[in-house]
Amino acid sequence: MTASKAKFIDPTTGQRYELAQPRWRAESGAPLMTETLPGISRDDIDRSSRTLWRYAAALPVEIARPVSLGEGCTPMVERTVGGCGALFKLEWFSPTCSFKDKGASVMVSFLRQLGIPAILEDSSGNGGAAIAAYGAAAGMKVRVLAPESASPAKIAQMRVFGAEVQLVPGPRDASEREALRQAEEIFYASHNWHPFFLQGTKMTAYEIWEDLGFRAPDNVIITTGAGSNVLGCDIGFSELLAAGQIDRLPRLFGAQPAHCAPIAASYRADSFDPIDIAVAPTIAEGASIRFPVRLRQVLEAVRRSDGRMLAVSEDEISTALFELAGMGLFVEPTSAVAHAAFRSLLAAGEIGPGETTVVLLSGSGIKSSAFVQSVTAA
Numbered sequence: 001m002t003a004s005k006a007k008f009i010d011p012t013t014g015q016r017y018e019l020a021q022p023r024w025r026a027e028s029g030a031p032l033m034t035e036t037l038p039g040i041s042r043d044d045i046d047r048s049s050r051t052l053w054r055y056a057a058a059l060p061v062e063i064a065r066p067v068s069l070g071e072g073c074t075p076m077v078e079r080t081v082g083g084c085g086a087l088f089k090l091e092w093f094s095p096t097c098s099f100k101d102k103g104a105s106v107m108v109s110f111l112r113q114l115g116i117p118a119i120l121e122d123s124s125g126n127g128g129a130a131i132a133a134y135g136a137a138a139g140m141k142v143r144v145l146a147p148e149s150a151s152p153a154k155i156a157q158m159r160v161f162g163a164e165v166q167l168v169p170g171p172r173d174a175s176e177r178e179a180l181r182q183a184e185e186i187f188y189a190s191h192n193w194h195p196f197f198l199q200g201t202k203m204t205a206y207e208i209w210e211d212l213g214f215r216a217p218d219n220v221i222i223t224t225g226a227g228s229n230v231l232g233c234d235i236g237f238s239e240l241l242a243a244g245q246i247d248r249l250p251r252l253f254g255a256q257p258a259h260c261a262p263i264a265a266s267y268r269a270d271s272f273d274p275i276d277i278a279v280a281p282t283i284a285e286g287a288s289i290r291f292p293v294r295l296r297q298v299l300e301a302v303r304r305s306d307g308r309m310l311a312v313s314e315d316e317i318s319t320a321l322f323e324l325a326g327m328g329l330f331v332e333p334t335s336a337v338a339h340a341a342f343r344s345l346l347a348a349g350e351i352g353p354g355e356t357t358v359v360l361l362s363g364s365g366i367k368s369s370a371f372v373q374s375v376t377a378a
Contacts, residue, residue, distance in 0.1 A: 006060035008032045008195060011297065019061050022114050024188045031293050032195045034060050039243030040206075042214055052102055052203040058239060059106070059199055067109045067138045069095035071102055072203055076211055076358065079327050081339075082346045084353040087217070088329060088339075089208065092364035096129045096157065099201065099362045103191055103228060104130035106200030111189055112138045119189035122146070122179035124172050124285050125154030126363055127191040132163035143186060145175045151285065153367055171279075173290050192226040192293055198235060201228045205236025208358055209246065216246040218355035221345070223337040223362055224254035224263060224309070225287035227298035234301035250358075251307040254298065255341030257282040258311040260290060263298055267309035272296045283371060284317055286334035286363065312340040318375065321365075330365035338362070 008017040010026035011033050017023060019034075026032050037060055044057040052072025056063065071094050076087040091099035108131070111119060118141035121131040128144040135142035142163040146155060147170070158165050168175040179188060191197045208217060216237060222229045230252055240246045256264045259282035265275040274295060282288050292298065302309055312320075320343060321336035331339075338359050345351045365372060 006035045006037060009035050020114065022111070022116055022187065024183070024190065024194050031193050033297070034195045034199060036242070037239055039239030039241075039245065041243055041245055042210070045210065052105065052200065052207070055203050055206045058202070058206060058236075061110070063106075063109045063113060065109070065113070066105065067112060067134050068105055069101065069133065069137060071095055071105045073207060076208070077329070079329075081323075081343065084346055084351065084357070086342060086357045086359050088324075088359050088361055089204070090329070091204075091360055091362045092331065092335070096126070096133045097364035097367060098126035098130060099204070099229060099360070100127045100130035100191060101134070102203055103197035103200035103232075104134040106203075107189060107191070107194050107196040108134040108138050108140070110196045111187070112140060116187050116189075117141065118143070118186050120145070120179055120182055120186040121189055121191065122175040123191070124150050124175075124288065125367070126286055128163070128165070129154055129157040129161070131189060131191065132158045132161035135163065136161045143182075145179050145182070147172050147175050149285075151367065151370075153370070171290065172288055176291075191228060192289075198228060198231050201232025202236035202239070203232070204229065204360070205233045205240065209237075209240055212356065214245065216240070216248060217250045217358045219251045219253060219307070219351055219357040221253045221255060221338045221342050221357065221359045223284070223287050223334055223360065224256050224298065225289040225334075226292045227254065227263065227294050229360060229362065230254050230298050230301055231294060234305065249305045252302050252305040253307045253341060253345065254302055254309045255337045256309065256311050257284040257287055257317060257337055258313050260288040261311035262290060263292060263295060264309040264311040266295060267299060267302065272299055283314060283333040284337050286332070287337055310341045310344060312337055312344060316340040316344070321372075324361070325365070329361065331361050332363045332365050332368040333371060335361045335363050
């Protein structure tokens with residue numbers, strides 16, 4: 001199967017759909033995936049581009065006019081923690097200061113190519129900002145539904161790009177329910193639902209592979225809300241394995257705040273089904289997803305890699321944030337979840353000093369300056 005012949009697939013039923021169909025979910029109601037692709041080699045990299053579009057040959061369809069703001073090719077810096085070296089991938093070196101620019105660039109480019117004029121997104125912050133920015137660059141109308149409790153700075157970021165922002169009362173999942181209702185009138189370009197968003201986040205795997213001299217790391221540690229970075233890494237590294245470019249998958253460790261850790265709960269229960277859990281507010285608001293729509297797929301990806309899911313406390317997240325800051329890395333609390341998990345894995349002996357470990361830092365601390373000020377002033 002060549003990339004040009006790829007289709008969308010419903011992983012629950014096996015039903016396939018042409019990519020040219022403007023759809024965001026299957027007829028069964030399940031989120032779609034893209035059929036498995038063959039991957040690319042180092043010879044397929046477009047070295048004239050210093051964006052994620054250098055790996056455009058890995059996409060399931062050719063994008064004639066990408067909507068790009070310079071996303072991708074984020075740096076990795078080495079630091080030593082507890083006597084163990086790690087590579088911190090600074091995903092906030094992105095146009096809107098979060099990893100979600102990768103998924104937004106590819107998804108919005110694809111949707112514009114299909115002729116879709118207006119899109120709907122629901123988000124607690126970073127996803128909405130990314131879709132608003134790339135929608136503006138594409139000349140598309142954007143509507144974002146966000147919880148009333150979302151960060152004012154992130155809401156302002158959405159609005160400055162010209163998006164129509166509607167604040168929804170209640171928890172984060174109330175915004176998604178409202179988006180599903182409004183999807184009858186405007187195309188739902190959800191970063192949690194649309195499979196082409198994952199085609200953007202998979203580029204992180206390609207970047208790591210190239211930056212490590214065309215090899216895979218031993219471990220990748222990822223803050224996990226809905227799981228788009230876990231799935232992106234799983235897709236990207238699986239393609240590289242299929243293409244014979246790496247000889248094994250890295251272990252994927254998904255990290256969640258203990259106050260909202262549904263995927264970790266299902267992992268501990270050795271189940272692929274949702275587990276009834278107590279949920280409380282968390283400083284890691286970007287990972288506070290009570291009902292992740294791709295729960296099974298995230299769990300399959302983690303287990304396939306021989307990794308696991310972890311939950312970390314609020315104190316561990318705060319400690320990790322300030323430890324990173326002490327190393328010159330200023331992240332928002334959501335990003336600090338991954339570092340808190342790294343510290344936990346080190347303490348448990350699950351990761352050793354001789355291994356190559358990449359910790360994804362997904363968003364800038366500038367987006368949470370109010371939280372940092374409140375803590376440092378206390």
